[in-house]
Structures are given as structure tokens and as C-alpha cells.
Amino acid sequence: MYNKFVVIDLETTGNIPKKGDRIIQFAAVVIENGVITEQFSSLINPQKSIPIFIEELTGINDEMVKNAPVFSEIAEKVITLLDGAYFVAHNVLFDLSFLQEELVSAGYEGFFGPVLDTVEMARIMYPTADGYKLSDLAEQENLNHDRPHQADSDAEVTAELLLIFLRRLAALPLVTIRQLLPLSGGLKSDLQQLLDEILEEFDPMDEGIPEHTELVKDLVVKKTAKTIDMEQEQTNLSYPEHENDKINLLNKGFKSFEKRSGQFQMMDAVYRALHYERHSLIEAGTGVGKSLGYLLPAAYFCKENKSGPIVISTYTIQLQEQLLKKEIPLLASILPFKIHAVLLKGRSHYISLEKFHQSLSDENDNYDTTLTKMQILVWLTETETGDKDELNLSSGGHIFWEKIKSSPFGFSFNQEYSDRDFYLKAKKEAEYADIIITNHSLVLSDIKEKAAILPNYDYVILDEGHHFEKTATQFFGASLDYLAIRLLIGRFGLEDQPQLFHDMEDIIQMISEGQEPLLHPFQLNQLVMDLTYEVDEFFNLIALFAKKKLGAAPRFYRSKVRFSQSDGEREVRALVISAERLAFLLKDLQIAIKERLKWIMKSKTPLTTSQQTTLEEIQTFLNDVKELRDTVMNCFIREKNDVKWIEIDMRSPQNITTFVAQPAVVADQLQEQFFLVKKAAVITSASLTVNDSFHFILNELGLDPVLTETMMVSSPFNYQKQVKLLIPEELPEINTVTLDEFVIALTEQIISIAEAAKGRMLVLFTAYDMLKKTYDLVKESGFLNDFVLMAQGISSGSPARLTRNFKRYDKAILFGTSSFWEGVDIPGEDLSCLCIVRLPFSAPDEPLTEAKSKLILERGGNPFTEYSLPEAVLRFKQGFGRLIRTETDRGIVVVFDKRIITNQYGKSFLASIPPVSINKGRIDELARIIRSWV
Known part of the structure; x- marks a missing residue:
């Protein structure tokens, strides 16, 4: 067995050794028998200039490298270090390619031993990690990494990580290691050899199942607590009416409880709403x-009245996790x-354990699928929920998930898998829960499925309630996305491709009893090809329509184009005809596959588990095809009064095109299907009022203002002392200059503010194109080279992950759009400056805004004051709320949009946030204020 590992890290003049890039620093850490035995590092003279x-x-x-040795002078030492060892690096192919080039140039053969990539190992051993950069992993393991991008420091940290990985790997259940072994042959590095060596040290008959895990068929999964006792415990209690009683209760949960009268007001309002069965806005x-x-x-209320579960619905996953991991344990302690x-x-x-287990026997996996399978094997030994959101999956991993996710269709029934089904367990627990935490989409899906998803419930609390109307608009609407449809058809594939079609034909061949299915495989193959062609043709017509509407030079790459079948234009007629053909082809495909499934099911030939799983996947595919056909019909053929538009990126119209249809108003549907059905709904958020009025949100949700209780609970923070609001006066109005001219002026001001604030700055945009142009120009300017710049849609990671990375740096600037206007929690000194580029009005030609405005005009109203302004004010309140998250926070808000003070309606924005100190002036004057404040 190889007991020696040499961890290498290099700093180089560039990324491509074949083009003359050279090593400028070499570092190695030697590990033997689990102990670091030697360290070596040296600067290297690359015999060329080091780029800036x-x-x-x-x-x-x-x-620094002028008097350092050239690589050939240390080459013999490198060869000696690597003798009989694994070559280990973080992204091993980069370091190995450079080293091989230098060794050959120095007259040596190079390194031909086994290699290990700690990026790969991290992805497998930490399937739920936020990120796999060396700095991310070092922070996760509390390793000191004080000099990133210096080879000796990077090599030391990588070596310490490798030791952790080796210990974790050896501690895995042997069954899991044996399942990882055949998969590891598809990796970039020689993990297969390492796993083989680990297994050699154990008895081949030993299953090695740790106490906290158990075997389900052939998969090792974490043991989970049994579903709770179904008996409701008898309680004799009443809601604490007096303030002292509440304080005593809360003191149990807080070491030092600070009296919050606003919180008590809210508690009483919520209890009253539930007790008297009234809807309430708070x-x-x-x-x-x-x-x-x-x-x-x-x-x-739930315990006192035996009311059944109370549903708590949120908009974001972050809040769900916060409720479950932080707030509920706190509540339990109180x-x-x-x-x-x-x-x-x-x-x-x-996850479906049965589908995943079956997938392990699949061959010809690509790299992403192989790595995802290995991640999941390790994850199953840790997860209690089986929830995909725990995993850090690649884009290819997300595609693989579609193959192994739980589905309602089952042709096989294995009791062991059924007993450990994560979805059924979650549903079972929900039946006996006091509080069910879920999201707005699931609450609305439950309406559609006639209460088939959630247990019966009469009481609901909608947190982040300002999103409920928009979620309902999307839910009651439909969309057709080009890539999603092509992926769907790709899942079925053609007969000669290793997809569902091919697998289905193999089953038919095996059980053939002299009868032929109605459609010959050749004809079905032709049908799939015709469908693929029609999908491409359909989206080509959509792109042509959009291009005609946008003109030769659209202002933004990403655009929305309103669509109306009443236009009567040639392109519209062609698109509708194509949609009809598409609907017919989808129907033909459904019928052909259904006939084949019926034929298979009539056969008495026993099917293998793998074949049964294939049939289940085909049934899931059929269901998706039916939904797609219904969507095509609803968008183009059935008479519906939805607002329709095309979302397109003109840089890649073939790939990034979506057709959307949504109702302009959902108030009546929500009233009839939700609010009239529930005994009490409490809608809460930090942003429900405009100018101290609930009128806008009441109207959007379809709630009766007479029958609905309303309450405003003010923030306890002292915004006058904690916040300064600054308004630069030099920036031009965006409508008076070109986008590029505006971005140049904006960039100059952002640079000045960043230098004064010394970082920890969040810049909020209303449009992605402006964000990207500004980010690129700030980066190109070179003025903020000592700042870490991150941008939504440019820097990798979800908003939550970008936020976590942002907090790690003292001098960081984060550029964000829509999802950063709310739900992002950056307390304390991690955020000291918030910049709002424009007041967040929806564009007047934005399809839903346009449709809503038209309806308001038709009844004699004012679209701006009744819709556009209040919607923008609510978004502004959300954005403003990102800065002050605790009573000790201090910070600067910079609003670059002068309309907040020059236009009459600007008062509505200022009146809807807490009173703050306001300064306006030239950027140099404001920079002085910022420097004195931060």
C-alpha cells in the first residue's frame, strides 16, 4: 500500500505551460503513515517577467525571484520527494501539467505514479459543503489559511485537508466504500487505487455498518428517529394573557431577554386571529x-384547541431552514x-432510494453523474431528510437527480424501500405535526391537487407574505422553456440512444410473444424526431416574433416581449399553427407510449427491478408530456385571458427563450380557493404597507378590508442614530443619456463610495444588464483591485452562497439584482454600505405591469398611483431593510436615483421607511460623510 502522499502547490506566471507559462513558487508537504514528515518550498526564477x-x-x-533557483536546480529534490508517493494537489491536473513540463525540460522523465485531487475528494466527502475552494474548505475545518495564493501556505492547508479526508474515508461503512470503488474509476484522479488499498485492510466478509447507520437493501443510510407517537398528548394550558407571563416564558429561552413590546403586540394579534378565526395582516x-x-x-393555539396542524409558509428556502434549525429549537426551550x-x-x-440503488448498476455514466453518485452514497450516511437542497450538486448532478427523485408512479413495490421512503416519512410526520413548515408554492399546489399534498389544515401563517400574490400569479400561469422541453425529450431519446426509448424496446424484445405493439419502433422513432423538429421550429418562430418586436438594436440583451394572438400578424398565425402541430405530436407520443406500456403490463413475464424502475421512469415521463401538452394548449389553443409574453436573450435566442402566460389578477382565485376555505390566515412581512396603508396588499390578495384585521408593529431600532441616507446629485437621469454613459458615471461614483466606505458594500440593481456592465467597468478600471468583487449571475453560487462568501472578506463589494433586494441577512459590520442604483419601478412595458395598468385604466383608475408606485415602494422597503439587522448595526444607504427627492412621489418612498438622517450633495462631500461615519 502507498503510505506516502506528497501534497504539491505551485504559483505560476499563467495557466498554460505549453504556451510558455512557468512556475514561480514550488511547495511540497510529505505525509507518511498519517503524519507530516517533511516540508519543502522554494521560489523559482521563471526567467521571464511576472505579470502584474x-x-x-x-x-x-x-x-523576489531574481536570485531564486531555476526549476532545474530543484528538479532532483522534487523527484526524490515524489518517489513512491501519491501526487496530491487541489485541482491536480493543473499542478501536474506544469510540473511534468518543467521536469521534462530539466531532463527527467516526469511523474507517472498515482494522483489524487483534493477538489474531487472534497466534493465526495463533503457533499453538502457550500463551496470547494481551498479557502472555503479551510474555513469549514477551522484551518489557519493566512496566506492564500502562496504555495507553501496552500500546500500546508491542502495537506491538513487530505489527512481529514483520509480519516473520513476510512470511517465510511465498508458497504459504501465497496460501492464507491467501481465508480471511482471514472474520476480524474486515482481514488480507485486508494479505496482498493483501504479495503485490503479489512475482512472481506465484514459489512462494517457504524451504529448510527443501517442497511436498507444494499444502501447504507443514517438511522432516523421513528415517526412520533401518534397519540396527542393531553395538555391543560392557556395562552399567557399578561405581559409578565410572556416575559417569564421568554426568559427560559434567552439568557438575557430584552423586553420587546412590539413582539408581544404581534403575539397577541396572531393569537386573536387564530382564536376568532379572522384573516389578519401584520x-x-x-x-x-x-x-x-x-x-x-x-x-x-394548536395545543389548546386541538386544532390540527398550523401551516407556516415562507417564500425562501433560507427562512425555512432558519425556522427549523434556529427558531423551532428556541421555541421548544421556551x-x-x-x-x-x-x-x-x-x-x-x-430522493428515491430504490431508483438510486438501481442507477448504481448503470454503465457509461459521464463524469458529473459518476461524481454525483459518489456524493450521494456518502450523503445517505449523513442525511435525515433525503432532501436535494442539502446537496451541492453540479449542473450535471441536477440532471441526474431527475432520474432518481421520488415520483408518485410505482410499478414495483419493495417494502424495505417503502419503509425508508423519505417523502412518505415527511408526509407521515406532517399528519401528526403541530406545525408544518412549507413554502408558498406547495400551499398553492395543495389547492390544485385538492388537499392531496398537505394534511387537512384550517389555519395558516404566510411569512414573507408580500410574495404570496406573485407566487400565485406564477402558479396559476404557465411557461414553456426551450431547454427544459429539449431535456424532457432527451430523457426519452431515440431508439439507438441509451435512454428510456431504448430500455423500453429492450423490455418489449425480451417479453415478445408473437404480438407486435401498435406502432413499429421505426415509426415511434420518427415521431420523436418530428417532435424534436417541431419544438425547434416553434421556438424559432417565437424568436422571430421577438426580434421583429424588439427591432434591430434592442437596448438590453435580455428582453421581455408582449404577445397577443389578436395581433393577427403573419408571425402570430404561424406560431399558433406550430403550437397546434406540437400539441398533436405530443398527444401522438402519449398514445404510442401508453399502448406499449399496456402491452408490457399484460405480459405475464416477470420483470427485473431494473426493468420495473424503467417503467416507472417512463410513466413519470408520460406525466411530464401530458403537463407539457396541457401548457401548450392553455397558452395557445384554449381561450384564457392570461397575459402572454416572451423572455429572450438575444445573444443566444435558440437556447435562452421562454414563453410565459400568467393571469393579470389572481385576487378572485385566491379569495375563492384559499381565503374563503381557511378559517384564519395570518399574512406577515416587513413590507406590507405603503404610506401606512394596507390598501394595496389587501387589493392584490383579494381580502375584504372590513373583515381583515390589520396591524403595524414598528421596528425597535433607532434609525436616526443608526443610518445615514445619502443622495448624490451629479448622476444624470438615466433616461437622458445612453445606458453606457449612465454606467460610466455610476461606476465613478461607486468607486468613490467604495474607497470611502472601505468595502462591505452591497449594490442593488433593478436590471441585470446594467449590473453586468457596471461590474465589468469597475473591474476593468483597476481602481478597486484590492477589493473582492462579486456579482450575481457572474460569480458562481446561489444568492445564499454569495452572501456567505461576501461576509468572509473585509473589503468586498457585492452586486445584486432581484433576489438580493430581500431575504439576504447580513448583520453587523459585514455590511456597512448599501447602494440602491434606481428606485425599483417595474418597466411600464413589462407585460404584467402593462396588463394590470390597462385594467386599472378601464375602470377609471390611475395605474401609477394604484399599482406602479406602491409595488416599487414595497420593493424599496425590502432593499432598505438589508442594512440594519440588529440594534448595534450602523450604516450608510446611498440612493443614486434623484427622483426620491426631486419628484413628488419620492415622498412615498421616504414616508414608508423609518425616519433617517438625509444628506444630498456632490460625491466628494458625501464621501467625507461616509469616511467620518464608518
Whole structure:
């Protein structure tokens, strides 16, 4: 067995050794028998100039390497170090390619031993990690990494990580290691050899199942607690009416409880709404303690009245996780009785153990699929939920998930898998839960499925409630996305491709009894090809229509184009005819596959588990085809009064094109199908009022203003002392200059503010194109080279992941659009400056805004004051709320849009946020204020 590992890290003049890039620093850490035995590092003279950006990244300059050895002088030492060892590096192919080039140039053969990539190992051993950069992993393991991008420091940290990985690998169940072994042959590195060596040290008959895990068929999964006792415990309690009683309760959960009268007001309002069965709107300012403000009275009411579960619905996954991991445990420590809370998501979020187990025998996996399978094998030994959102999957991993996700169709029934089905377990627990945490989409799906998803419930609390109307608009609408449809058809494939079609024909061949299915395979193959052609033709016509409407030079790459079948244009007629053909072809495909499935099911030939799984996947595919056909029919053929538009990226119209249809107003549907059905709904958020009025949100949701209780609970923070609002006066109005001219002026001001604020700055945009242009120009300017710049849609990672990375750096600037206007929590000194580029009005020609405005005009109203302004004010309130998250926070808000003080309607924005100190002036004057404040 190889007991020696040499961890290598290099700093280089560039990325391509074949084009003359050279090593400027070499570092190696030797590990033998689990112990670091030697370390070696040296600067290297590359015999060429070090580029400026490399110097800035590494801190290594020409002067430092002037008297350093050339690589050939240390080549023999490198060869000696690597003798009989694994070559280990973080992204091993990069370091290995450079080293091989240098060794050959120095007259040596190079290295031909086994290699290990710690990026690959990290992805497998930490399937739920936020990121796999060396700095991310070092922080996760509390390793000191004080000099990133210097080879000796990077090599030391990589070596320490390798030791952790080796210990974790050896501690895995042997069954899991044996399943990882054949998959590891498809990796970039020689993990297969390492796994073989680990297995050699164990008895081949030993299953090695750790105590915290159990074997389900052939998969090792983490043991989970049994579903809770179904008996409702008898409680004799009542909701604490007096303030002192609440304080005493809360003191149990807080070491030092600070009295929050606003939180008590909210608790009482929530309890009253549930008790008297009235709908209620509660705006709770930042710092009120909103989550506990509704959780405590909900728990009391649920136990006191045996009311069945209370559903808590959120818009974001982040808030769901916060409720389950932070707020519910806190609540449990406070209450004098037990409370059972569960998180329930849609079925597709949960893994099917049976499907995954079957997938392990598939051959010809690509790299992403292989790596994802290995991640999941390790994850199953850790997860209690089986929820995909825990995993850090690649884009290819997400595609593979579609193959192994839980589905309602089953041709096989294995009791062992059924007993450990994650989705069924979550649903079972929800039936006996006091509180069910879920999301707005699932609440609305439950309406559509006639209460088939959630257990029967009468009481609901909608947190982030300002999103409920928009979620409902999307839910009651439909969309057709080009890539999603092509992926769907690709899942079925053609007869000669290793997809569902091919697998189905193999089953038919095996059980053939002299009868032929109605359609010959050749004809079905032709049908799939015709369908693929029609999908391409359909989206080509969509792109042609959009291009005609946008003209030769659209202002933004990403655009929305309103679509109306009443236009009567040639392109519209052609598109509708294509949609009809598409619907017919989808129907033909459904019929052909259904006939084949019936034929297979009539056969008495026993099917293998793999074949049964294939049939289940085909049934899932059929269901998706039916949904697609219904969507095509609803968008183009059935008479519906939806607003229709095309979303397109003109840089890649063939790939990035979506057709959307949504109702302009959902108030009546929500009233009839939701609010009239539920006994009490509490809608809460920090942004429900405009100018201290709930009128806008009441109207959007379809709630009766007479029958609905409303309450505003102000933030306890002292915004006058904690916030300064600054308004630069030099920036031109965007409508008076070109986009490029505006971005140049904006960039100059952002640079000035960043230098004054010293980083920790969030810049909010209303349009992605402006964000990208500004980010690129700031980066190209070179003025902020010592700042870490991150941008949504450019830097990798979800908004939550970008936020976590942002907090790690003192001098960081984060550029964000829509999802960063809310739901992002950056307390304390991690965020000290918030910039709002434009007041967040929806564009007047944005399809839904246009449609809503038309309806308001038709009834004699004012679209701007009744819709555009209040919608923008609510978004502004959300954006403003990103800055002050605790009572000790201090910060600057910069609003680049002068309309907030020059236009009459600007008062509505200022009146809807807490009173703050306002300064306006030239950027140099404002920079002085910022420097004195931060």
C-alpha cells in the first residue's frame, strides 16, 4: 500500500505551460503513515517577467525571484520527494501539467505514479459543503489559511485537508466504500487505487455498518428517529394573557431577554386571529422578532384547541431552514409543553432510494453523474431528510437527480424501500405535526391537487407574505422553456440512444410473444424526431416574433416581449399553427407510449427491478408530456385571458427563450380557493404597507378590508442614530443619456463610495444588464483591485452562497439584482454600505405591469398611483431593510436615483421607511460623510 502522499502547490506566471507559462513558487508537504514528515518550498526564477495580475494575486514579484533557483536546480529534490508517493494537489491536473513540463525540460522523465485531487475528494466527502475552494474548505475545518495564493501556505492547508479526508474515508461503512470503488474509476484522479488499498485492510466478509447507520437493501443510510407517537398528548394550558407571563416564558429561552413590546403586540394579534378565526395582516419591522412573534401563539393555539396542524409558509428556502434549525429549537426551550414541527417540501425534492440503488448498476455514466453518485452514497450516511437542497450538486448532478427523485408512479413495490421512503416519512410526520413548515408554492399546489399534498389544515401563517400574490400569479400561469422541453425529450431519446426509448424496446424484445405493439419502433422513432423538429421550429418562430418586436438594436440583451394572438400578424398565425402541430405530436407520443406500456403490463413475464424502475421512469415521463401538452394548449389553443409574453436573450435566442402566460389578477382565485376555505390566515412581512396603508396588499390578495384585521408593529431600532441616507446629485437621469454613459458615471461614483466606505458594500440593481456592465467597468478600471468583487449571475453560487462568501472578506463589494433586494441577512459590520442604483419601478412595458395598468385604466383608475408606485415602494422597503439587522448595526444607504427627492412621489418612498438622517450633495462631500461615519 502507498503510505506516502506528497501534497504539491505551485504559483505560476499563467495557466498554460505549453504556451510558455512557468512556475514561480514550488511547495511540497510529505505525509507518511498519517503524519507530516517533511516540508519543502522554494521560489523559482521563471526567467521571464511576472505579470502584474499574478503579482497582485500572489504577492510575488520579479525582484523576489531574481536570485531564486531555476526549476532545474530543484528538479532532483522534487523527484526524490515524489518517489513512491501519491501526487496530491487541489485541482491536480493543473499542478501536474506544469510540473511534468518543467521536469521534462530539466531532463527527467516526469511523474507517472498515482494522483489524487483534493477538489474531487472534497466534493465526495463533503457533499453538502457550500463551496470547494481551498479557502472555503479551510474555513469549514477551522484551518489557519493566512496566506492564500502562496504555495507553501496552500500546500500546508491542502495537506491538513487530505489527512481529514483520509480519516473520513476510512470511517465510511465498508458497504459504501465497496460501492464507491467501481465508480471511482471514472474520476480524474486515482481514488480507485486508494479505496482498493483501504479495503485490503479489512475482512472481506465484514459489512462494517457504524451504529448510527443501517442497511436498507444494499444502501447504507443514517438511522432516523421513528415517526412520533401518534397519540396527542393531553395538555391543560392557556395562552399567557399578561405581559409578565410572556416575559417569564421568554426568559427560559434567552439568557438575557430584552423586553420587546412590539413582539408581544404581534403575539397577541396572531393569537386573536387564530382564536376568532379572522384573516389578519401584520407588518412587523426589522428587529421585532417576527418568527417567534407568530410561532409562540401558534403553538399555544394548536395545543389548546386541538386544532390540527398550523401551516407556516415562507417564500425562501433560507427562512425555512432558519425556522427549523434556529427558531423551532428556541421555541421548544421556551414552551412548557412539547411541540412537533416538520418541514415538508414537494415530492421532487426527495430522493428515491430504490431508483438510486438501481442507477448504481448503470454503465457509461459521464463524469458529473459518476461524481454525483459518489456524493450521494456518502450523503445517505449523513442525511435525515433525503432532501436535494442539502446537496451541492453540479449542473450535471441536477440532471441526474431527475432520474432518481421520488415520483408518485410505482410499478414495483419493495417494502424495505417503502419503509425508508423519505417523502412518505415527511408526509407521515406532517399528519401528526403541530406545525408544518412549507413554502408558498406547495400551499398553492395543495389547492390544485385538492388537499392531496398537505394534511387537512384550517389555519395558516404566510411569512414573507408580500410574495404570496406573485407566487400565485406564477402558479396559476404557465411557461414553456426551450431547454427544459429539449431535456424532457432527451430523457426519452431515440431508439439507438441509451435512454428510456431504448430500455423500453429492450423490455418489449425480451417479453415478445408473437404480438407486435401498435406502432413499429421505426415509426415511434420518427415521431420523436418530428417532435424534436417541431419544438425547434416553434421556438424559432417565437424568436422571430421577438426580434421583429424588439427591432434591430434592442437596448438590453435580455428582453421581455408582449404577445397577443389578436395581433393577427403573419408571425402570430404561424406560431399558433406550430403550437397546434406540437400539441398533436405530443398527444401522438402519449398514445404510442401508453399502448406499449399496456402491452408490457399484460405480459405475464416477470420483470427485473431494473426493468420495473424503467417503467416507472417512463410513466413519470408520460406525466411530464401530458403537463407539457396541457401548457401548450392553455397558452395557445384554449381561450384564457392570461397575459402572454416572451423572455429572450438575444445573444443566444435558440437556447435562452421562454414563453410565459400568467393571469393579470389572481385576487378572485385566491379569495375563492384559499381565503374563503381557511378559517384564519395570518399574512406577515416587513413590507406590507405603503404610506401606512394596507390598501394595496389587501387589493392584490383579494381580502375584504372590513373583515381583515390589520396591524403595524414598528421596528425597535433607532434609525436616526443608526443610518445615514445619502443622495448624490451629479448622476444624470438615466433616461437622458445612453445606458453606457449612465454606467460610466455610476461606476465613478461607486468607486468613490467604495474607497470611502472601505468595502462591505452591497449594490442593488433593478436590471441585470446594467449590473453586468457596471461590474465589468469597475473591474476593468483597476481602481478597486484590492477589493473582492462579486456579482450575481457572474460569480458562481446561489444568492445564499454569495452572501456567505461576501461576509468572509473585509473589503468586498457585492452586486445584486432581484433576489438580493430581500431575504439576504447580513448583520453587523459585514455590511456597512448599501447602494440602491434606481428606485425599483417595474418597466411600464413589462407585460404584467402593462396588463394590470390597462385594467386599472378601464375602470377609471390611475395605474401609477394604484399599482406602479406602491409595488416599487414595497420593493424599496425590502432593499432598505438589508442594512440594519440588529440594534448595534450602523450604516450608510446611498440612493443614486434623484427622483426620491426631486419628484413628488419620492415622498412615498421616504414616508414608508423609518425616519433617517438625509444628506444630498456632490460625491466628494458625501464621501467625507461616509469616511467620518464608518
